[in-house]
Amino acid sequence: MTSKRRVTADERLLDFRHREEWxxxxxxxxxxxxxxxxxxxxTLEAAELxxxxxxxxxxxxxxxxxxxxLGVELGRKLGEAGFSVITGGGPGAMEAANRGAVEAGVKSIGLGxxxxxxxxxxxxxxxxxxxxYFFVRKVMFLKYSQGFCALPGGxxxxxxxxxxxxxVQTEKVGKFPIALIGIDYWGGLVDWLRSSMVQQRKINDKDVxxxxxxDDLDEAIAHMQQAG
Structure with missing residues (x-):
């Protein structure tokens, strides 16, 4: 049975078809x-993450x-390094990272x-x-995280x-390490950043x-520890 599609709060805010209602x-x-x-x-202040x-x-x-x-191992290694783990709270890679955090005995947060x-x-x-609202959720991610790890995603x-x-580039946040986990998955994107954006002077080498x-989770964890 097909689930009925709901109109979300974001859609009511942003879609011109709901302008009069807004x-x-x-x-x-x-x-x-x-x-x-x-x-x-x-909630997140009280959680003392x-x-x-x-x-x-x-x-x-x-x-x-x-x-x-890989996501479970990443969450577990982050926990063993003393980090709480924040995800979008959903299934798939998010569930995996939360699962690893639970296995490591650290706080496991889901921002749905x-x-x-x-x-x-x-x-x-x-x-x-x-x-x-997506934009509220993004603020929570950025305010309460010291860095980001990205597993393969869409x-x-x-x-x-x-x-x-x-x-980070515009210095709205301070030292904020970002790790892309999976060379095969992310390598083409980074190559494109260098061959197109850097080459055409839209960004600098240092931005990449x-x-x-x-592919090394220990390297990713060490990179996250640079935020301290």
């Missing part, structure tokens, strides 16, 4: 956005895949997002927040990756150097 309820929706910020800050690393990756990663095993179709929070999250992972890169691309 105008009629603008004050209420602004208060709703404000409440998400306040609720997120209150300490040093935490955000882990991105595909919700489509299969549980019996090598990528999933309302989507048109149900996704749900994975069972390995012990601190859960659910957001209606558009959502790319969105989060390049937003964080932009903030903001990314560590590796």
């Amino acid at each position: 105008k009629q309820k603008a004050a209420w929706r602004v208060m709703k956005i404000q409440s998400e910020f306040v609720g997120g800050f209150d 300490g040093d935490a690393i955000g882990v991105y990756g595909s919700a489509r990663t299969e549980v019996d895949s090598e990528e999933y095993k 997002i309302e989507l048109p179709f149900e996704q749900g929070i994975n069972e390995f999250v012990d601190i859960q927040l659910d957001f209606h 558009y959502g992972t790319m969105d989060e990756l390049f937003e964080s890169l932009t903030l 150097d903001l990314l560590l691309v590796t």
